[in-house]
Amino acid sequence: DGGITQSPKYLFRKEGQNVTLSCEQNLNHDAMYWYRQDPGQGLRLIYYSQIVNDFQKGDIAEGYSVSREKKESFPLTVTSAQKNPTAFYLCASSRNSDTGELFFGEGSRLTVL
């Protein structure tokens, strides 16, 4: 079955630690995205990537980093510089076409202790 897999589903981190969230897709989509979801704020774009080895900052990139070494993979690192990292993180992908439809993973919930 084609889809997007995020791992881990739940993650706990101590303050000062970096943590990496995994996102893998087998939909053969060119574009991938990372969103942060907080109650009452909808989804906010952290980073996006149109093609391999290229990515761009979204609206709230500070304290986060990404890589896109393979088409299928777009991991997100939440660094210790992120002041309020406790949140629900969603990875998505889309074809580079005009449909605009996003396909989402099940999300990763990060809690900083």
Add this chain to the structure above:
Amino acid sequence: AQTVTQSQPEMSVQEAETVTLSCTYDTSENNYYLFWYKQPPSRQMILVIRQEAYKQQNATENRFSVNFQKAAKSFSLKISDSQLGDTAMYFCAFMKPGWTSYDKVIFGPGTSLSVIP
């Protein structure tokens, strides 16, 4: 900058009844797309319905339909014959097709819908 507003943080509806979720947006663009996404308690978000701004006809997908008022910049979602499985967070979203292949989707804050047996 484009913005998307959903003025109803929470709504409830009786099973089998009809409910309408509101969405307004702000843009100076003439060509764009609008979406409703559904995020059930299991958390995987899926597309419910999509509307292209240049089409006057309102989009319909089974029990889901939209009322697209371009001049008023309004894009409401109507769910008919509500079912328990419709309980979810619903997000309205806007997208302007870019000159490159960059598609940036802007989401509203969401409406939490509860279907009551």
